[in-house]
Amino acid sequence: MGFDARIIDDVNLAKLKALGNAHVLSIVTEYAHLMQPDKITVITDEQNDIAYVQRKAIETGEERPLRLEGHSIHFDGYSDQGRDKVHTRVLVQNGNKISPHINTLNRDLGLAELGELMQGIMTGKEMLVRFFCLGPLNSRFSIPALQITDSFYVAHSEDLLYRPGYSQFCHLQGEADFFCFIHSAGQLDANDCSRNIHQRRVYIDLADNRVFSINNQYAGNSLGLKKLALRLAIYKANREHWLAEHMFIMGIRPTGKERVSYFTGAYPSACGKTSTAMLPGQTIVGDDIAYLKVWDDGSCHAVNIEHGIFGIITGVNSKDDPLIYKCLTTPREMIFSNVLIHEDQPYWLEMGREIPETGFNHHGSWKNGDLDPDGKPIPAAHKNARYTIRIHELENVDEQTENPDGVRIDGIIYGGRDSDTNVPVAESLSWNHGVFIGAALESETTAATLGQEGQRVHSPMANLDFVAIPLGKYIRNHIEFGTRLSRLPRIFSTNYFLKDDDDRYLNGKLDKKVWLLWAEGRIHGEYDAIETPIGFLPQYADLQRLFRELLAKNYSEEDYLKQFSIRVEKLLSKLDRIVAAFRGEDMPVEFSRELRNQRRRLQKCRLKFKQDIIPPSAFH
Ligand code: SPV
Numbered sequence: 001m002g003f004d005a006r007i008i009d010d011v012n013l014a015k016l017k018a019l020g021n022a023h024v025l026s027i028v029t030e031y032a033h034l035m036q037p038d039k040i041t042v043i044t045d046e047q048n049d050i051a052y053v054q055r056k057a058i059e060t061g062e063e064r065p066l067r068l069e070g071h072s073i074h075f076d077g078y079s080d081q082g083r084d085k086v087h088t089r090v091l092v093q094n095g096n097k098i099s100p101h102i103n104t105l106n107r108d109l110g111l112a113e114l115g116e117l118m119q120g121i122m123t124g125k126e127m128l129v130r131f132f133c134l135g136p137l138n139s140r141f142s143i144p145a146l147q148i149t150d151s152f153y154v155a156h157s158e159d160l161l162y163r164p165g166y167s168q169f170c171h172l173q174g175e176a177d178f179f180c181f182i183h184s185a186g187q188l189d190a191n192d193c194s195r196n197i198h199q200r201r202v203y204i205d206l207a208d209n210r211v212f213s214i215n216n217q218y219a220g221n222s223l224g225l226k227k228l229a230l231r232l233a234i235y236k237a238n239r240e241h242w243l244a245e246h247m248f249i250m251g252i253r254p255t256g257k258e259r260v261s262y263f264t265g266a267y268p269s270a271c272g273k274t275s276t277a278m279l280p281g282q283t284i285v286g287d288d289i290a291y292l293k294v295w296d297d298g299s300c301h302a303v304n305i306e307h308g309i310f311g312i313i314t315g316v317n318s319k320d321d322p323l324i325y326k327c328l329t330t331p332r333e334m335i336f337s338n339v340l341i342h343e344d345q346p347y348w349l350e351m352g353r354e355i356p357e358t359g360f361n362h363h364g365s366w367k368n369g370d371l372d373p374d375g376k377p378i379p380a381a382h383k384n385a386r387y388t389i390r391i392h393e394l395e396n397v398d399e400q401t402e403n404p405d406g407v408r409i410d411g412i413i414y415g416g417r418d419s420d421t422n423v424p425v426a427e428s429l430s431w432n433h434g435v436f437i438g439a440a441l442e443s444e445t446t447a448a449t450l451g452q453e454g455q456r457v458h459s460p461m462a463n464l465d466f467v468a469i470p471l472g473k474y475i476r477n478h479i480e481f482g483t484r485l486s487r488l489p490r491i492f493s494t495n496y497f498l499k500d501d502d503d504r505y506l507n508g509k510l511d512k513k514v515w516l517l518w519a520e521g522r523i524h525g526e527y528d529a530i531e532t533p534i535g536f537l538p539q540y541a542d543l544q545r546l547f548r549e550l551l552a553k554n555y556s557e558e559d560y561l562k563q564f565s566i567r568v569e570k571l572l573s574k575l576d577r578i579v580a581a582f583r584g585e586d587m588p589v590e591f592s593r594e595l596r597n598q599r600r601r602l603q604k605c606r607l608k609f610k611q612d613i614i615p616p617s618a619f620h
């Protein structure tokens, strides 16, 4: 197979050939034949090429310019506003199941279906061939990634979110050691949104390090390097003994002390991961995906594989998120998606300003009170509306973000959206207990995935949607990772979403700063803690001081008791759910031991105290 000279010119062909990589050439040829674009454009790391993508995103209509310089808006279709879990499948040989929780499909069937759906899908369109680097340049963490797409929005988003990687492909010296993503938005409708949503497919082909994504635009479905690459990375990490996680990385900097401690944190989508990494006074390395490795000195190092943020905009306001808010309201290159546009300005839900009664949104022309075809009111903006920016646009970006060695991790946090069970912060009793806490993470579903919101679901390490290996093996990898570390990070749990009986949140949005600074202080031996059946809890006096110093808030003992008392029955029921969730998985003995011990400790304290809700002071 060769290239048809009518669809690729000499300049673009030369850019491809200069890589000296037969694998890249054969992939591009194969998919050009299948998808039949009118034209192939190869994008290198050169500024001209990158600017071409941004310009064409506007010219083609996939993005529209807004009032502020560099700002644009992209709309995803009305039914393409979140990750599509149903049509995202891992292709497996011979119909093997990976795990009861992982959506799989026979590889031959999947590839055959794709062959049909992708036939001629790029007719009339331009095929972009792009090269990126997952992770800092010239780093042993990093993985080169080839992206083929016909969406200028996808290609432009990836410019903002990922490091350019044409040079990294040159360093491959012809090897096939890269990830590959093939995307087509398919036919577009009058609003430049994917028309054939009913044929939306995201198929992960582990055998070939490839992911196919068609008939969609929402970034969680379309951008190869985001959640599609995470699935390939988890599979690769499993073979190579490292971890690919749904985690932020941040530097925690206690005031008045000359130190920084780096933490990673895993939270399900829309549960405060970005806002934690963006806490005032701290620094951000990344907000979504981290690779973790055992470093030469026995410590744990991590890198952010991205260099941008695809963040939820709902609720971003000048008071709670001053840094992001400032970015969103000043000129810079950035993309809004699925917000309301009125007189070329973006408006989003809970932005702390009045939202106009009319405008243009993810449903088209909109006025307050409009109903969708199902008779449901159309909100001004989608709850999962987002912004896409380069991380270096932020004032609080950490100076180590591009360090090829990453940063040394001293703390790991697991946090879910849990209204009635877990305390706001606790430190695990040991590494294995911490892994157990991560594995037992539950959270209520949000608008980040299609389907019903507010359902309590189990998501080990907030990563269930992306795990492409048996769950038991995934958990075992975390246990083993700890055995290879001589300097173990401490593991913490957080819960920002605890509510009282009247359904009111027990904590303010910025209280998380106290939990994080307490955790950081624990690492440095600055706070004594109360050992309880569920882990080490903070003492009231320490929190009282932290609240005063960090938030100028008077933290009452009554609030402490409401928030930090141990809800024994709720915790025991949670354990029953976790047992059920892992049924059918081959769990490591260490996990089963932690589960048994956790249950035993809770039962013992129920017997001893003869009450359901036990204040931390009972354990002094
Ligand atoms: C998430 O949903 O976890 C996100 C956004 O970070 S995306 O995965 O791209 O949908």
Ligand code: MN
Residues within 6 Å of the ligand: 246, 269, 288
């Ligand atoms: Mn995410």
